[in-house]
Amino acid sequence: MARRDQLGWNGSRAIPAFLLTVCVALTAACTSSSESDNAKDKTAMPTLSAAPSKLASLDPTEAAKEQALAAYKGYWAELPKVYAMPAIEGTEIKRYAAAEALSQAEASVKNLSTTKSVMTGLPILTNPTITDAALDKKTPSVTISSCLDVVQWKIVNKASGEPAAMPSNRVTKYVVVALVERWEDGWKVLKATPKADQPC
Incomplete structure (x- = not known):
């Protein structure tokens, strides 16, 4: 029990509090084992960047969205490495x-x-989707929603x-x-919030 307290458990949702703030849902501390996902949509670690040839064929708006999605996938590819060491x-x-x-x-x-x-x-990151985009702002931004499976x-x-x-x-x-x-140096994830009350 001491170890659970050290990790900062949030009793209301049974998710480690420090992992919730990390928004990573870092733990397998959460379960809603609905295995009904379409297997073909699953990829353990997605491609980190959109292919240049593909981006070149897109209009600027679509290219920006592809770059944002690639950065988001890159974030989820690197985060497990960070916590496996653990080190930045x-x-x-x-x-x-x-x-x-x-x-x-x-x-x-x-x-x-x-x-x-x-x-x-x-x-396992599934179905990352842009749900909102503000690409005309001084600092363009998008909101991305995805399903995260942390059972493993x-x-x-x-x-x-x-x-x-x-x-x-x-x-x-x-x-x-x-x-x-x-x-200036590319698309970056500023905040990622786990929605433990929204199983997927």
Whole structure:
């Protein structure tokens, strides 16, 4: 029980609080095992960038959306590497995350290090979709909604490999909503919020 307290559990949703802030739903601490997803839509780690030839054939609006989606997928490809070490250095997370998303990743790295834990396995990102776009602003942005399956993404003791205890009512598949902005050095995830009350 002491270990559960160290990780900062949110009793109301049975999701580690520090992982919720990280918006990563980092843990397999959540379960709503609906296995009815279409298997062909699943990819453990999506392609990190849109092909240049494909972007060249798109109009500027569609090209911007493809770039934003590629950055979002890149974020979810790098985050498991961050928590597997745990460390920011040695990954490309800063290429894809900034502001709150990056600071929360850094806080979670510190928390995992303090509890002598790491994350093993991978999350499965499904159906990332742009639900809103403001591409005419001074700083263009999009909102992306996706389904995240974290059943295989687990917190374990770094030394023993023993999995952290998880509540019986954990949710493992839920919607994540992210804000992605175009900065001078590319599109970046600024915030990603897990919606534990929205299974997918």
